Amino acid sequence: MIWNxxxxxxxxxxxxxxxxxxxxxxxxxxxxxxxxxxxKLQERDIxxxxxxxxxxxxxxxxxxxxxxxxxxxxxxxxAPQSEIVRxxxxxxxxxxxxxxxxxxxxxxxxxxxxxxxxxxxxVSRNDTFSVAYGYGxxxxxxxxxxxxxxxxxxxxxxxxxxxxxxxxxxxxxxxSGIACTPSYALYLAETMKRMGITKEQIRLRxxxxxAEPWTEEMRREIEDKLGLKAYNLYGLxxxxxxxxxxxxxRQQGSHINEDxxxxxxxxxxxxxPVDAGTVGELVFTTLTKEGMPILRYRTRDLCSILPxxxxxxxxxxxxxxxxxxxxxxxxxxxxxxxxSQVESVVLSMKEFAPRYLLxxxxxxxxxxxxxxxxxxxxxxxxxxDTIATFQELEKRLADRLKSVLSLTAKVNLKSxxxxxxxxxxxxxxxxxxxxx
Ligand code: ADP
Ligand code: ZN
Numbered sequence: 167m168i169w170n171x172x173x174x175x176x177x178x179x180x181x182x183x184x185x186x187x188x189x190x191x192x193x194x195x196x197x198x199x200x201x202x203x204x205x206k207l208q209e210r211d212i213x214x215x216x217x218x219x220x221x222x223x224x225x226x227x228x229x230x231x232x233x234x235x236x237x238x239x240x241x242x243x244x245a246p247q248s249e250i251v252r253x254x255x256x257x258x259x260x261x262x263x264x265x266x267x268x269x270x271x272x273x274x275x276x277x278x279x280x281x282x283x284x285x286x287x288x289v290s291r292n293d294t295f296s297v298a299y300g301y302g303x304x305x306x307x308x309x310x311x312x313x314x315x316x317x318x319x320x321x322x323x324x325x326x327x328x329x330x331x332x333x334x335x336x337x338x339x340x341x342s343g344i345a346c347t348p349s350y351a352l353y354l355a356e357t358m359k360r361m362g363i364t365k366e367q368i369r370l371r372x373x374x375x376x377a378e379p380w381t382e383e384m385r386r387e388i389e390d391k392l393g394l395k396a397y398n399l400y401g402l403x404x405x406x407x408x409x410x411x412x413x414x415x416r417q418q419g420s421h422i423n424e425d426x427x428x429x430x431x432x433x434x435x436x437x438x439p440v441d442a443g444t445v446g447e448l449v450f451t452t453l454t455k456e457g458m459p460i461l462r463y464r465t466r467d468l469c470s471i472l473p474x475x476x477x478x479x480x481x482x483x484x485x486x487x488x489x490x491x492x493x494x495x496x497x498x499x500x501x502x503x504x505x506s507q508v509e510s511v512v513l514s515m516k517e518f519a520p521r522y523l524l525x526x527x528x529x530x531x532x533x534x535x536x537x538x539x540x541x542x543x544x545x546x547x548x549x550x551d552t553i554a555t556f557q558e559l560e561k562r563l564a565d566r567l568k569s570v571l572s573l574t575a576k577v578n579l580k581s582x583x584x585x586x587x588x589x590x591x592x593x594x595x596x597x598x599x600x601x602x
Contacts, residue, residue: 167286167288177183181425186222189453192454192553193214202241226538229463234404235264235293238264242460254268255304262453263303273312276433284317286415289372291319295345296345298326298346299408307323311323329379333472336368337363348376349588351396352520368393376400379506384509397412398420399413400412405463410450414476417529419472422485426454432447447456447469472486473486494509508594509522519539521537522539536577539577541580543582
């Protein structure tokens, strides 16, 4: 099923024309309403009428997280305060929160885009859908909530925490869909097991997971434990919230709601566009937002735009998995390391639970990487008395990590259930070098 065939299946030509028209309008709007943008455009000698087609976007200035911080709290807001009906603050994974105001129309666009995502996952008005992203300042909870209501499904605003009660409701109400972080999905699975609820006793069919990077291995793990089909949901508060892109049943990349959020991939160093299919930094321009429109926002997320078209019938561009963020890429002894690489290796080995932590330090002048990883309960129970088996396993993991990362890591096996659980976003990294 497709929620808005008109937009999701538009011809490429019509889409480019629509984007061009909207870009012109948004540039005109920020020029007149946001001094920050007016100044930046004037410095480049650009007047709104110079921007007529979507190809002109490369002439526009980039916007960074730092710009948002420098203009805290309302400096980039374009609509008058009286038009703002909602304010969110980003979760501040990597610094102070940023404030985003939405007009009534923005909330409508958000619900529309979120409805497209849910429909692609196969959710309909016949479903009962639990939203287990945090409600509150974080955009995840309310963002998903409005989408569920908009398609007419029954929303269970579970939020995070209260996990046992939530699981009882999932079982007793026959909840068929859920949205949460992949980390929380695993936590739900663990709690379920502890409570003695089996996946046969619940009716979850669809999961919308996002807000943090996750791998194919993690997808399989979650699908297996919760007995559902797991879909990717991507978004960020600066652009809107969850709804920016979504997987269709083909699950070959995530379709971008391009009529509202125009994507570019640039080289994070030179800021030049990269070729289709090449990984670079994802940049978005909001084409219709009124509250806080944003031009060429550098997301710091690394991914590629997939070439070719999708067989699902949607014509919108698809982005690949987020490989990591430029700011969670670790540079260890000069080598670039993403936590997601470690996740793939760890989960490709059946002995390990999907729980791991990278601990980076500097001893003398040398960077060190320690990978802590939890053993699966069953494996741990079977091999409890044989230290030699654990030593062999440690070595096997270290060897695999070395071949993938080109870096020697010290492996530290942990007993089941001993690494900290995160209910929201999980960072998987402790970098002690930051103190120096
Ligand atoms: P913060 O920057 O404070 O974390 P947000 O709460 O808006 O702010 O989080 C948005 C970020 O979360 C994205 O830029 C991206 O790094 C990450 N993210 C969101 N959805 C996904 C997803 N499906 N896959 C990978 N990363 C995601
Ligand atoms: Zn598709």
